Amino acid sequence: MPKINSTLVSEKTKKAALLVVALAVFTDMLIYGLVVPILPKYATSLGASQTAIGFLFSSYAITLFIATPIFGALSDKIGRKGPMLWGLLGLGTATILFAFADSFWLLVVARSLQGLAAAATWTAGLALLADLYPSDERGKIMGIALSGQAAGTLLGPTIGGWLYQLGDYRLPFLVAAGLAFIDGLLRLFLLKDVPHPKSEDSPSPFKVLRNRQLLIITGVIIIGASVxxxxxxxxxxxxxxxxxxxxxxxxxxxAVPTLAYGLATPIIGTMSTRIGYIKAIIIGLIMVAIALPLVALPDMLWLQVCALAFLGISMGMVLAPCLPQLADISQKSGINSYGITFALYNTAYSIGMMIGPIASSTIADAFGLTISYMTIAAIVLLYMIFLTITSRSQS
Incomplete structure (x- = not known):
């Protein structure tokens, strides 16, 4: 992939690209989160069990997992702009399909199409930021981009829940379709001056997978996404x-954990650059292992709010340092193919999103919610120990 000389790109162009990516991630996660407070109830009305609802939520991640390597390679070969526009088209189609789905399997198709759209948008968008910004700025920039993710996830369930109560099941999705159209216009106009590098010679994803450091960070992303x-x-x-x-x-x-996540990630991004990405990730994993079981315990609203806020900050501490760490490992290893590198991020994220709903639903069905969350927290602690040992052996 031809590298962009970031010193030759104007600050105005860089900021336009950052705005586009943050808005793209925001829109994707807004519509992703829109269904959270209403989909379990609607799916139940269609005859779905708790386990089936877990599969419905995981179908997004399954498609994301399959499509991400394809869009990662494509964004390296043809440039970043096309995949970002394709992703928006898929997102709009999925939103309309959600609005008129009258069976459980149509809901699964719509959720899967959302995952396909996210594969294009996230992979190309994050790679574009890595193209334009140097290593010492990526922690801060990726933190800002993840704030767009948090804002979308924050507003999605809130808007979805209240629009459902104000209107009916279809109203949230029709509003979301209008927002997707506006986002499409912004992507067209704001990306017109962004450099458009492309290459016919993109490295194989299997070459990237042979890098042990990348694979270890991939495990962290899986955990961060599953929470x-x-x-x-x-x-x-x-x-x-x-x-x-x-x-x-x-x-x-x-909205509480995503608000905490969104407010914390720019600060965490800057801090992790100073203390080191691995150290920040280890702290984040410890925090997640403590926070997750606490979410299942409160029987009072204010305690529930506190537990969810702590969990949101913990998730930011895990995920925010992963993006610049991946870019740095890729650059130092001579891969320099950010489309493939961030395809790895998306793939790992999708695995976490597949595992999380199925694991929590299955364990909760058998043993209850508290045991479910405690089991997942124990797995997080085990991986934290593994990461600590491997990072010391490499230093």
Whole structure:
């Protein structure tokens, strides 16, 4: 992949690209989160079990997993702009399909198409930022981009829950389709001056997978992605039972960890550059292992809010340092193919999103919510120990 000389790119162009990527990630996660407070109830009305609902949420990640390597290679070969526009088209189509789905399997198709769209948008967008910004700025820039993710995830459940109560099942998705159209216009106009490098000679994904450091960070991303997806199929029903929460209140509660995540990630991005990405990740894993079981314990609203806020900060501490760490490993290893590198990020993220809902739903069905979250927290601690040992052996 031809490298862009970041010193020759104007600050205006860099900021336009950052804005486009942050908005793209925001829109994707807004529509992703829109369904959280309403989809379990709607799927149940169509005859779906708790395990089936877990599969429904995981179908997004399954498609993301399959499509990400393809779009990673494509974005290296043809440039970043095309895949970002394709992703938007897929997202708009999925949103309309959600609005008119009248069977469980149509919901699965719509959720899967969302994953396909995210594969294009995320891979090309993150690679574009790595193209334009040098290593010493990536921690901060990736943190800002992830704030777009957090803002979308924050507003998605909130908007979805309240629009559902104000109108009907279709209203949230029709509003989201309008937002996707606006986002498409912004991508067209703001990306017109961004450099458009492309290459016919992109490295094989299997070459990237032979890099042990990249694979270790991939494991961290899987864990970081699984944490919010653990909550999606299980926590809404728990909140209904324990706190008698309505869909609107559930949407607001899901906003708490994402708000904390969004506010924390720019700070975490800058801090992780100073203390080292690996050290920041280790601290984040410890925090997640403590925070996740706490989410299942409160029987009072304010305690639930505190537990979810702590979990959101913990997720930011895990994921924010991973993006610049991947880019740095890729650059130092001579790969310099950010499309493939961030395809690895998306692939790992999708694995986490597949594992999380299925694991939490299955364990919760058998042993209850608290045991489910404690089991996942124990796995997080084990990986933290492994990361600590391997990072010391490499230093």
């Amino acid at each position: 919010p997806s653990v909550l999606e199929p299980t926590l809404p029903l728990h909140l209904q039972k324990v706190l008698s929460a309505t869909p609107g209140v559930i949407g607001l509660l899901f």
